[in-house]
Amino acid sequence: GTYQDITQKKEYEEKIKNYAYFDLLTGLPNRLSFLDKFNSIANENDHVALIFMDLDNFKFINDSYGHSFGDLLLKQVGKRLAEVKGYNYVVSRFGGDEYAILLLDVSSNGKIEQYCKLLIDNINQSYEIDEIQLHVSVSIGISKYPDHGNCFEELLKHADIAMYKAKELGKNTYAFYTQKMNDEVIEKIAIQNHMRGALANNEFVLHYQPQFDIKEKTIIGFEALVRWNSPALGMISPLKFIGIAEENRMIIPLGEWILKRACEFIKQINKEYSCQYVVSVNISMIQLLQEDFTEMVMSALDEIDLEPRFLELELTESILMQSFDIVI
Numbered sequence: 614g615t616y617q618d619i620t621q622k623k624e625y626e627e628k629i630k631n632y633a634y635f636d637l638l639t640g641l642p643n644r645l646s647f648l649d650k651f652n653s654i655a656n657e658n659d660h661v662a663l664i665f666m667d668l669d670n671f672k673f674i675n676d677s678y679g680h681s682f683g684d685l686l687l688k689q690v691g692k693r694l695a696e697v698k699g700y701n702y703v704v705s706r707f708g709g710d711e712y713a714i715l716l717l718d719v720s721s722n723g724k725i726e727q728y729c730k731l732l733i734d735n736i737n738q739s740y741e742i743d744e745i746q747l748h749v750s751v752s753i754g755i756s757k758y759p760d761h762g763n764c765f766e767e768l769l770k771h772a773d774i775a776m777y778k779a780k781e782l783g784k785n786t787y788a789f790y791t792q793k794m795n796d797e798v799i800e801k802i803a804i805q806n807h808m809r810g811a812l813a814n815n816e817f818v819l820h821y822q823p824q825f826d827i828k829e830k831t832i833i834g835f836e837a838l839v840r841w842n843s844p845a846l847g848m849i850s851p852l853k854f855i856g857i858a859e860e861n862r863m864i865i866p867l868g869e870w871i872l873k874r875a876c877e878f879i880k881q882i883n884k885e886y887s888c889q890y891v892v893s894v895n896i897s898m899i900q901l902l903q904e905d906f907t908e909m910v911m912s913a914l915d916e917i918d919l920e921p922r923f924l925e926l927e928l929t930e931s932i933l934m935q936s937f938d939i940v941i
Contacts, residue, residue, distance in 0.1 A: 639691030647705035665772035750785035834891035837875035
């Protein structure tokens with residue numbers, strides 16, 4: 614009996630070790646195992662690239678076809694990652710739709726790029742799952758050891774930053790980490806942190822750009838343009854902060870503030886100069902998608918007692934194209 618117990622215990626320990634080191638879904642090494650490999654490899658190798666990638670729009674696929682479909686897709690992607698020939702690498706699944714690869718013996722960026730192109734091609738081939746055919750793309754971020762970090766965490770952070778850059782570049786592509794990207798991330802975090810109290814502290818200001826009718830040679834209205842004058846960061850352009858305000862949903866209270874101020878402004882101007890100027894206000898997609906958007910606009914007009922014909926809402930072309938029905 615004892616001998617059998619020992620064997621079972623050994624098998625059990627092996628199993629536990631497997632669970633600890635391998636991803637159950639794809640059978641690929643997991644994060645823990647990957648970290649171990651990195652630590653043993655990095656000491657002997659000078660030319661290692663850490664490639665971090667995720668599937669573009671995976672959440673959409675999961676929501677559309679269900680999680681078991683998503684799991685089958687992740688399995689197939691894992692398989693394709695392990696099938697690239699002619700390179701020395703270690704593949705791992707980090708969880709979700711994230712995978713990481715250690716690419717060894719790569720002395721030049723050219724070689725890393727060739728590998729990434731091959732990887733992208735492999736993954737771009739169509740998938741057939743449950744009789745559904747589908748195409749998938751990936752975004753890839755690359756950091757190099759030891760140029761971009763001495764420890765695993767740092768390299769991973771930098772590869773992750775580069776991956777987001779690849780997404781910004783339009784997805785289905787790769788990007789090498791640069792110091793500039795890091796600076797952008799730091800700036801973005803600073804903007805996010807300072808934005809929290811900015812509205813309450815009256816740090817936003819509106820500038821009004823006249824709209825001129827060339828034919829009639831007269832001003833017909835004004836466009837309200839928001840600027841952020843941060844005591845800590847100085848004057849920040851909307852190009853930098855509007856995107857962030859959309860991400861952290863600050864755009865909703867900020868948008869309402871802009872709308873009300875602009876309505877007050879035009880009411881006062883029209884009264885002082887007995888004119889019929891129109892004020893035009895830019896509206897973000899996030900604002901439009903709010904259920905109470907219409908009520909918010911109507912109550913602003915009510916509160917300020919402005920006739921609706923003096924307010925013009927401006928939408929970007931991309932909003933119109935993305936969600937024509939909602940906008941209408």
